[in-house]
Amino acid sequence: MKLTNMKQSIRLSVAAICLALTVPMSASASEGHGHALKDANIQMDHDTLRKGLEVFTNVCMGCHSAKYLRYGSLMAYPELGLTREEVDELRGEHSLMDGMVSELTPADAIESYGKVPPDLSLITRARRGAGNYVFSILTGYEEDPNGKIPEGNYNIYYPGNRIAMPDPLAWMGHSEDETAEIEGQAHAVASFLTFVGDPHQFERERIGVWVLGFLFLLAFVLWMLKREIWKDVKH
């Protein structure tokens, strides 16, 4: 098969595509919001996810919901694997089919914070930087160098720096020996929310390994067969 001419143009085109693809990727990585995001080192093992769930229910759910995460799923997803008793304690009066919705009503939220806190079910997928974004925001509170934005509403990672959410993990003014503890909480909840954004990701990848393995084998067999069938054709 004489591919030489087309090959050259393919090579050129592939080079151009690679060039075109790498530029926006490196651009979006550094995009951040003036500041490059911290690397949260997201880990979705059982212990981290359970710890993240705890931070989520104790802190985040004061204002935020994750309505696409049903109480029943906490048992059903093997990555979380809560027992029925643990779920019953968490859900109170809610049914297993209910999503995890905050007690804070939108009207009360607007009165207290000026806006409705976003639902967190998909937050890691809806922000550039995913889990790193959540981690950075939670540990990004500082004093406004210009002294304009009130304390607790200035976040170096938030677009425009003025964030309505007041420092949920008490990052500002913490002592040095608390740093690891608070970072641990932020890391756990960022990891938990990364899991919640796509709860079938591990199942997907597990199946994917078999699918790809099968396809490589299939491609090999079909290639052998093709060679056998074509062996007498002059081309």
Place this chain on the structure above:
Amino acid sequence: MIESMMKTRLFQWVDARTDAGSIIRSQLTEYPAPRNLNYMWNFGSLALLVLVLQILTGIFLVMYYKPSAEMTAGGFTVAFDSIERIMRDVNFGWLIRYMHAVGASAFFIVVYLHIARGLYYGSYKGPRELLWIIGVVILLIMQGAAFFGYLLPWGQMSFWGATVITNLFGAVPVIGDLISEVLRGGFAVGDPTLNRFFSLHYLFPLLLAAIVGGHVHALHVVHSNNPEGIDIDHEKETIPFHPYYTIKDAFGVAVFLIPYCYFVFFNPEAWGYFIEVDNFVPANNLQTPAHIAPVWYLTPWYTILRSFESKLLGVAAMGASLAILFVLPFLDRSKVRSARYRPVYRQMVILFFISVLVLGYCGHSAPTATLKLVGQIATAIYFGFFLLLPFVHKFEKTKPVPERI
């Protein structure tokens, strides 16, 4: 396998009452194909495969999807909720949905390569003009189907993408506003828009299936081109489609499915190229995203649109950039088909491919002054290709074409 199937009593019974046997023989088992087709000829069958995958996964998605922009808790809508339900609660819903989302991009990758093959080897030239024109119709319907489908998740990019594109039609003189209004079913993109886009998103693939039938039929009348671009002796230089090209296409399918399944199972968002980050934010008509860009497969035409200061000129240029494909077979007057034997055309067509890639890149990125200039240059090259084409044969010294493949 096909031969033994055709010997069964059931097939004999059917064959006695229809022309099934003669169709299978003339179109498949004895259909003569050039023996020198290279792997660039695999993309036609791959496009057909992806079309079937899209229709099948689409049918299953529609069993759970609800086209309604009615608000639900948390700033979401019924449509957005129904997709998350597919992703989380429906058994293997995530698989079907990711196959469909990745499939949309895969469809365009395969079809763009198919078109590039046709351009490079001169497959659009006589006697295959009509085959090419049917292909352009397929491309336009595909782009329409993709555009309608992208609204359905009702995310920010769905909403604002549809807003930008339907607004474009407002630039048409006199009847512009009427067209945008009819498209949207109102003055702004809303629930009626979602419902009519959903209806059209179901209709277009069915049209596609019918027209693809026409495309294949037209191909089987004029027969395949080949890398040498020469007319071949149908007795001596062809081989039957089955088993030679059935096995080659099957091998191509397996190779294609490897990257396809890699994206479906390991990287469905493809770094934001297949599913954009902003589309995980529910649609909000009060908040415009910082940067609105169509999905990658529509970005070349978006750049052409943005390259003109006047909206009307931009829309006209975008329309022209696609419409000009229809007349391509009549612009090219050279007697030689394949770029292998056309040194000038070969340079031109490679430059054209690069210009489309650059246009795509510019349309995907946030606009800057430099990128705008780059986009304008690429637009000029894009149209330059078509403008130069009618004159190339006058000065191009083609290389000697072989008599036989």
